[in-house]
Amino acid sequence: MSSLKGRDLLSIADLTPEEMRTVLDLASDLKKGEKKFNSNKTLGLLFYKASTRTRVSFSVAMYQLGGNVIDLNPSRTQVGRGEPLEDTARVLDRYLDILAIRTFAQEDIETFADYSDIPIINALTDLEHPCQILADLQTIEESFGCLEGLTLTYLGDGNNVAHSLLLGGVLMGMNVRIASPEGYLPDENIVKQAQALAKKPEQVIVTQSAKEAAENAHVLYTDVWASMGQEEETAQRIPIFQPYQINQELVNLADDSAIILHCLPAYREKEITAEVMEGRQSRIWDEAENRMHAQKALMACLLGLG
Ligand code: CP
């Protein structure tokens, strides 16, 4: 655990497989109540975008670690009035022990990390959503008892969640398939990074065929078709993404043991049907719960608790 002390988590690929294993094992122990911490640390939350799960799960996790949380709402702090990030970062560094940021540009969290010594956590950018993927991997491991060798298929927009799933899944030895329509495929640099991390070329598949990607998969995963900041494109995207909807027909192509995940919030009858969301293969609510356990473990590691 000590190797993570003082580090940032800006991308899921900031973790080695061994470090990811440490976080996932601790998350599992915390969930079972086999481990407890009693710290007096302060977490700052600087969120430029809406959030239910990330905000609440980080807050409760820090309270359960014995610490405190300060909500640095940009509309009520000087960053919202244009104070440079470099200045804000250096000042917050003097007050807080750890800071989770949700924003648009990955470069902005990199600036925070450059100008402060406390751990900076990416609580979602346009490029990545690493904390989500920690919880996803925990959920998959709870269902299958392992990660390596499993096939995870993500269907929909090649967005932040797709990027972190691709990197995180491959790091842990999974086969990751991303099925997206033309023009919405994942970022080429992220795909290249995942290919470089993969032990075998077949671990990374990017395709436009939802059906091929779903065949014999162990996990079917989707996310909203228009992310925060893309709301104006919502209507025009619906017909483009329709073939990528997770519905019972697609689930039938996957492995019999397959589980269904969605990071939430979900739009029923758009990226996923209500039938599948509420069906026996859905692990969506466990996945949401695991945000809290995984982030508690992450913060304990970055703060060097224990
Ligand atoms: N999945 C997720 O990050 O949810 P919130 O936007 O509600 O935090």
Ligand code: NVA
């Ligand atoms: N891709 C979505 C994830 C929300 C948790 C977004 O960025 O809005």
